[in-house]
Amino acid sequence: MTDTAIRTELDADGILLLTIDVPGQSMNVITPQVSADLTAAIARIKAEPEIKGAVLTSGKPSGFMAGADLKGMGALMGGGAKLPEGKSKMAALFDAVYALNKMLRDLETCGKPVAAAINGLALGGGLEFTLACHYRVCVDNPKVTLGLPEVMVGLFPGAGGTQRLPRLMGVQPALMYLLQGKNMSPQEALGFGVVHELAAADQVVEKAKAWVKANPTKGVQPWDEKSFKFPGGVGMFNPGFAQTFMAGTAMTAKQTNHNMNAPVAILSSVYEGSQLPMDTALRVESKYMAKLIADPQAGNMIRSLFVSKQAAEKGARRPQGVAPAPAQKIGMLGAGLMGAGVAMVSAQAGMTVVLLDRDLAAAEKGKQYTADRLAKKRTDPAKAQAILDRIHPTADYADLAGCDLIIEAVFETRDIKAGVTKATEAVVGADTIFGSNTSTLPITGLAEAWSKPENFIGIHFFSPVEKMPLVEIIVGKQTGPTAIAKALDYVAAIRKTPIVVNDSRGFYTSRCFGTYVQEGLALLSEGTNPALIENVGRHMGMPVGPLAVNDEVGLDLSYKVGQQTKADLGDKYVEQPGAKVIETMHELGRQGRKNAKGFYVYPDAPAKKYLWPELVGTVSDGLAETQPTPEAVRERLLYRQMVECARCFEEGVLETPQDGDLGAIFGWGFAPFTGGPFSHMDTIGLANVVAILDGLAQRHGDRFAPPQLLRDMAAKGETFYGRAALKQAA
Known part of the structure; x- marks a missing residue:
């Protein structure tokens, strides 16, 4: 096993093939080793006369590259990186982000032709690597995606993306992709001039090599030619350019309500950089990137929307030592809006679903829900029929025999839920895991209707099930690890993001x-x-x-x-x-x-x-x-949520701030730009949070009174995530 992230191979034509294959990663990401290897390769290309040009490709079947290693950016974004002697924080940040820009600029000005053989997905920094090449050949596969989605996690393309993309496709269309984080297909990329050629998967590298061989003097980017002009034009006196930014600024304000930093940085970087030579433009881009990283917003968003989300989906809260328990056949009790949605996502995941309701007509209506939505999505008829064939409507509890997981979504009334629970146990037995989709009733109380409460758990979906990404797993006082593992394995199978919380009225x-x-x-x-x-x-x-x-x-x-x-x-x-x-x-x-x-x-x-x-x-x-001021209304709406989140943490309903932030963002839409309520409280400072809550409690009542744990943490200068890190380390 080698630590090398880029393999090099010089062929008989003098073309150096650079194959990115990051060790230990299923998908290529930009790591320090990738940067070191590419820097060394660029030096070789420049120095060795026998090298006539180069081709950059991926050695991963998963795609070309997914961009920066966001997990590895924690120290940089959290201020934990060691500052060089005599450097300010902002100067050090600028140097750190500009290093990648300089490396890619060195690649495109190396004096020899470099082509990218894009053999799969290329997102974020992955696409930016290819944009620094002089020619791009992409695999001709409509399922492959190319794009710069950094804005979705509070960042922006800081490796030349805000400068090269507008120079290739024009400012207006580039802004549509940059501001919305939209992906493009290879065919769209070809139409926009983002790639030059499409080829079959087994021909991508050869086509790229053929271009390098045929164009020994084409190692110059269009924007480095004296005759270069932006598609559509630029400049403050260009009417189209001016209108683009007038409209773009207004639309961005409308979409973000001035809450997000990244879109503003993108607009500023494109506006300024497009009127400057490339070398200066890249420094402008790095300046805005450094400002984004210095603000806690991006770090909070990356932690919650990427790092914590991925960890949850990979089983961070799954009990250790419990064997995998994939659901094969589920019983869905209740065919209303929620039950029908659960039946749909379960059948789409390959499970057999027994969909039970009070009568067959109601159950059939629940199955029709799936048929209607598949038709609306224009799902392939054969695939749609296969999904529908897995859903079996019934009004007979006997049909639940053989189900290895039961999910209940009947009326939010304790007596009705108890009735269907007992009727189900009579058929499947108490060893089957039973999950209730209640949104408010405590699981411990509902579990009294199941003779083995250790097999009873809450599985709380959000409506509409097929669209909402979160599932809240609720652990009752007697819920056992087997039930937790079964629920989490089921959530993983339907590709949702889980959080695990303890029981209380309304849960979290x-x-x-x-x-x-x-x-x-x-x-x-x-x-x-x-x-x-x-x-x-x-x-x-x-x-x-x-x-x-x-x-x-x-x-x-x-x-x-x-x-x-x-x-x-x-x-x-x-x-x-x-x-x-x-x-x-x-x-x-x-x-x-x-x-x-x-x-x-x-x-x-x-x-x-x-x-x-x-x-x-x-x-x-x-x-x-x-009338109260908008600021006063905002404070009440925001802090009333945050104080309740803090109470859930104090009471043990929540065990980690990660679950709290994920549940808030993906469960009820708590302002994503904050990273979630716990990230937001840490950013504001708990002492400030307590002071504001005390003032609100004095004016509006005890519902705003901060819990004692929050006061104690504020007095000690603690944070929720700092406390969690210490607990994990212990």
């Missing part, structure tokens, strides 16, 4: 997400303009406002959950501000989107929904004479 996601909705209702009951509540909710980074999301979930469901909670807690029940709003809406029969009347009115298409004009006068005494 429903409990904390509910506070966002509840605080919106509290503001509404105080006479706050509903449009202000909704707009602030969206502008702070949530997918929709709290009133709109309540309409989507269903006001009738909110009412039922509230009534069940009141019945379960008895004298311990504490009514939340805004609870009367839901009761009033229930009395008026306003259920939300499902019956086209809730906080919003839903007219027939193509008309758009609008806030119910009589809302304020119905649920409050009218608009308050003095």
Whole structure:
């Protein structure tokens, strides 16, 4: 085994083949060894006269390269990297990010022709490597993706991507790909001039070599020619260029609500760099990249959206020592919207699904859900039929025999759930793992209906199941490791991201997400303009406002959950501000989107929904004479969620901040640019969080009071992630 990341081979024609094959990685990524090997290869190309040119390709069947090793960027982004003597932090950061830019600039100015043989996926830095080559041959396969998706994790293409892509395809189309992180197919890349030639997989390297051999003097990039002009033109006096940035700035502001740093950096880097020589432009790009890395936002996003997500999907929370337990045949109890969605994703993953409901017609309707969505997606008819053939609708519990996993998604009522649980055990036996999809009812209580509570677990999906990426695994007081492993293996099979939490009412996601909705209702009951509540909710980074999301979930469901909670807690029940709003809406029969009347009115298409004009006068005494500022509304909506997340951590509902951040972002859409509530609290500083919560509690009540653990951590100068790292090290 060698540590070399790039193999070199000089052929009889003097062409040096550089094959990237990073040891120990299923996919090539940019590591220090890759950079060292490529730097050495560039020096050889320049110095050795027998080398006439070079071809850069991959030795991995998985593709060309996936970009930077984000896991390896932790020290750089977290400020843990050692600073050179006499260097400021920003100067050191600039040098670190500019090193890759300089290396690729050395490649394209080496004086000899270099071609890229792109034999598979090329994303981020992987694509940037190829853009620094003088000619690009790509495999002719529509499933291969090329792109610069860095903006999705708070970064931007910092290895020349913001400079070379606009010079190849023009500023306007390049910005569409850079700002949205969109991928392109090889055919699209050919049309845009991003690649020069398509070839069969077994011909890509030979075609690249043939070009190098036929073009010994073509080792110059177009932008280094005196006659070079940008496609579409550039310059502050070019009308098209000016309009592109006027529109692009406005659209970016609309899409991001000024919350994300990376899109602004992309716009700035492209605008400035496109009017400068390439060498200066690359230094400008590195300047903006360094600024992005210096801000905690990118580090928080990378940790949650990439590192923690990948770890969760690879089984970070799976109990050790439990043999793999893939589900083969599942029983789905309830064929409503949630149950039908679970049946669909399970059948798509190759499992047999027994879809049970109160009568056969209801079960058949649940199967039709899959048929309709596959047809809408224009799935190949043969593939669609194979999926549908795995779903078996029934109203007979006897058909559950042989299922190795049961998932229940019936009405959110304890008695109904207990009934179907007992009826199921009578057929499959208590050794079968039983998962409840309840969103609020404690698992420990529901497990009383199953004679082996160690085999009972919560498997909480989000609607619509086929689109939402998260599954929340809830561990009851007696849930055993076999059940946890079975649930996690099932979630891995359906390609969702799991988090594991301990039992409580509402668990983690429903409990904390509910506070966002509840605080919106509290503001509404105080006479706050509903449009202000909704707009602030969206502008702070949530997918929709709290009133709109309540309409989507269903006001009738909110009412039922509230009534069940009141019945379960008895004298311990504490009514939340805004609870009367839901009761009033229930009395008026306003259920939300499902019956086209809730906080919003839903007219027939193509008309758009609008806030119910009589809302304020119905649920409050009218608009308050003095309206809160947007900043005050934002603070209440944000900190009400964060304090509940901190309580979940204190109570042991959450065991890791990683689960908390993943659950918040992927479960209820907590502002992704923050990295999640725990990352956000660490960034703000826990002492500052406590001070703000104390002020909110004084003005608005104990629901904002910080838990003692948060006070103790603030006093010690601790962070959630620092605490987790110490626990892991121990």
